[in-house]
Amino acid sequence: MGTATHNAMSYFPIGNTRPVDVTLGCQVDKECDMLLLGCGDVRNVLHTIHELQTRGTTKSKDQTINIHLNDIEDSILGRDLILLYLAGTIDPNNSEDLKFLLGVWYDVLLSQEHLQRLKQVMKRVSLVQSGNNGVYFGNMKSEVSIKRALLGMEKFEMNGKQMRDTRWEFLNSLYRTNVPKLFMDWSTGQMVRPKVDLPQTAVDWITQRVSAQCGRLDKVQRLKDRYHQEIRDYITTGVTRVNLQSLSSKRVVDSFSGNMTLLRPGWNIWTVPDDCCPYLSHDIDLELHRYDGCKVTLASLCMEMLKKWVECFQAAMEDGCILKIYMWLGEATEVCEKDLPESLRxxxxxxxxxxxxxGLVSVLSCSRNRLKQPNGVLRTESFDYTRLKGVVSVERYLSGCIDVPVLMYPTVFGLHLAEELSLGHESVPPTQFPLRTKLTLKWKTAREQKNLTAITLDEKASDAVSAALEKVKTCPGLDDQGPLGHVIKACVKSATENILQRVQNFAKATTKRNTLIEYTDHYLVTIQTDPECLKKGTVSMDCVDGDPYVMVLQNSHNGQSSFRQTLSLSCGIALNTSNVKVSRKRGKLKLVLSRMLT
Ligand SMILES: C[S@@+](CC[C@H](N)C(=O)[O-])C[C@H]1O[C@@H](n2cnc3c(N)ncnc32)[C@H](O)[C@@H]1O
Structure with missing residues (x-):
């Protein structure tokens, strides 16, 4: 068996954040296409279906939902197939079935009964044909690799002791060397030296993270003690309470076997970070009032959530909604740029x-051309703030990723933020070790460049973009020296090239008579027209049909207009802070247009 160290590439078969509704609560079209890049486990798929079913969307006969899953690891997608197969076939009213699903999803060790059942499922899933049960392999490469990974897992066995030892070795290494030697406690302003004493340190960290998500748990000391004990049991035995029941740690190690879906095939060592656990990847807040630490445990609340997901998943398939799930194996940017069908948005x-x-820049760059126009929405997430030294603002995060003004994002990325930065982001709390702040941003496509009035970048703006791209090439904040360094460098290279190409395309077509120059915070437009048109009357500027992206500039004299110019821009314009200067003699108009953020 190999040696587990935290330096080995971490494996994420279990989510470490709460589930997300991929549709973000938006109304969806009759044919809705979703793409999950770096999907990890299938909690977001099941949670989204649950939300759509609750909202009635999937109950409609002519509704089609296409969900495309991508991951760089074939075994993660293989495991996703197993979990989806179980979600589609188990009986949600049978508690043994639910315990089995919970076990496969979260338990490090499985009872012999669960292990045998899992092996049968693996065999069946590895024979599945593309298109059966609504699951499709995006391409041959995905099908071959995912099936190979499934067969590899099915053949592999590890007894309870070996599994416990490799997991413990990894966690020891993770905690002993991954803990900062000193860290700032932002509440006291003191530098603190953390002690490492397993399993207590692990219990402290995980309970702190759970408590940060579900603050109410700590209010009653009796309940606090119980959930701390439940988490301690999970850390020490690797088995959730519903499947552990009253078995001792020794009994479990002696009679249970390793859950091979939690090991990367061929590695035989544990590399799953400590925060990949059910308590951090389920939204149990709303049911916490029922928690008593005995009959209702954290694990039983998670199992209830799984039951609801399974019920909705099965109901959605039965209700006549067409639900198709596609699997795309590969590096996310490559899948977006090379593997997905050309026209798929x-x-x-x-x-x-x-x-x-x-890197955020790579994610934005590869997703941009895969969004539907004009309403496609992209969600990004980040909780790696270590480089920001605790004090967090969205602007600092963004400028840490790429140092260009947010107002230039439509030009640079072809995307803009879908919400005001000040909305809901005013008080992003500092990252306070061992807690992490998750920053979610939503993006929409900017208007298609080909439909916009041609612009020139102001020299300073152009230099700013070039300098920012040079900095992006150094992979700021990314682990480009780690085992996936080559992947990161390739992604960043491709992203910077795409952006450069985009920006260069802008340089093309401005006419001599009219110019539209993009500055970092405004547009300067110069329009040359026949001086006769401007000699008399007034000149006005307005949005066309209330659209702040399309401006019409026209003169008016005795109710007649002899000059009219329309401008289509990549940012919305704030009319109240924009102005027009007219040089009547020379027939020249100079517009300073203030840009809006969203
Ligand atoms: C972004 S990671 C982190 C864990 C995540 N927060 C969760 O809760 O699952 C999730 C998944 O992304 C996958 N992944 C990492 N880098 C990738 C890449 N460049 N392309 C595609 N998938 C990637 C990992 O294999 C993992 O399964």
Whole structure:
């Protein structure tokens, strides 16, 4: 068996954040396409279906939902197939079935009964044909690799002791060397030296993170003690309370076997970070009032959530909604740029915290051309703030990723933020070790460049973009020296090239008579017309049909107009802070247009 160290590439078969509704609560079209890049486990798929079913969307006969899953690891997608197969076939009213699903999803060790059942499921899933049960392999490469990974898992066995030892070795290494030697406690302003004493340190960290998500748990000391004990049991035995029941740690190690879906095939060592656990990947807040630590445990609340997901997943398939799930194996940017069918576009792209792995710029660049126009929405997430030294603002995060003004994002990325930065982001709390702040941003496509009035970049703006891209090439904040360094560098290279190409395309077509120059915070437009048109009357500027992206400039004299110019811009314009200067003699108009953020 190999040696587990935290330096080995971490494996994420279990989510470490709460589930997300990929549709973000938006109304969806009759044919809705979703793409989950770096999807990890299938909690976001099941949670989204649950939300759509609750909202009635999937109950409609002519509704089609296409969900495209991508991950760089074949075994993660293989495991997703197993979990989806179980979600589609188990009986949600049978508690043994639910315990089995919970076990496969979260338990490090499985009872012999669960293990045998899992092996049968693996065999069946590895024979599945593309298109059966609504699951499709995006391409041959995905099908071959995912099936191979499934067969590899099915053949592999590890007894309870070996599994416990490799997991413990990894956690020891993780805690002993990954803990900062000193860290700032932002509440006291003191530097603190953390002690490492397993399993207590692990219990402290995980309970702190759970408590940060579900503050109410700590209010009653009796309940606090119980949930701390439940988490301690999970850390020490690797088995959730519903499957552990009253078995001792020794009994479990002696009679249970390793859950091979939690090991990367061929590695035989545990590499799953400590925060990949059910308590951090389920939204149990609303049911916490029922928690008593005995009959209702954290694990039983998670199992109830799974039951609801399974019920909705099965109901959605039975209700006549067409639900198709596609599997795309590969590096996310490559899948977007090379593997997906040329014309495939998405209403929703979710990227988990891929931005922490390959950089926000890479994620924006590869997703941009995969969004439907004009309403496609992209979600990015990041919780890697270590470089920001605790004090967090969205602006600092963004400028840490790429140092260009947010107002230039439509030009640079072809995307703009879908919400005001000040909305809901005013008080992003500082990252306070061992807690992490998750920053979610939503993006929409900017208007198609080909439909916009041609612009020139102001020299300073152009230099700013070039300098920012040079900095992006150094992979700021990314682990480009780690085992996935080559992947990160390739993603960043491709992203910077795409952006450069985009920006260069702008340089093309401005006419001599009219110029539209993009500055970092405004546009300067110069229009040359026949001086006769401007000699008399007034000149006005307005949005066309209330659209702040399209401006019409025209003169008016005795109710007649002899001059009219329309401008289509990549940012909305704030009319109240924009102005027009008219040089009547020379027939020249100079417009300073203030740009809006969203
Ligand atoms: C972004 S990671 C982090 C864990 C995540 N927060 C969660 O809760 O699952 C999630 C998944 O992304 C995958 N991944 C990492 N880098 C990738 C890449 N460049 N392309 C595609 N998938 C990637 C990992 O294999 C993992 O399964």
């Amino acid at each position: 998405f209403d929703f792209i979710d990227t988990s915290n891929l931005a922490d792995k390959i």
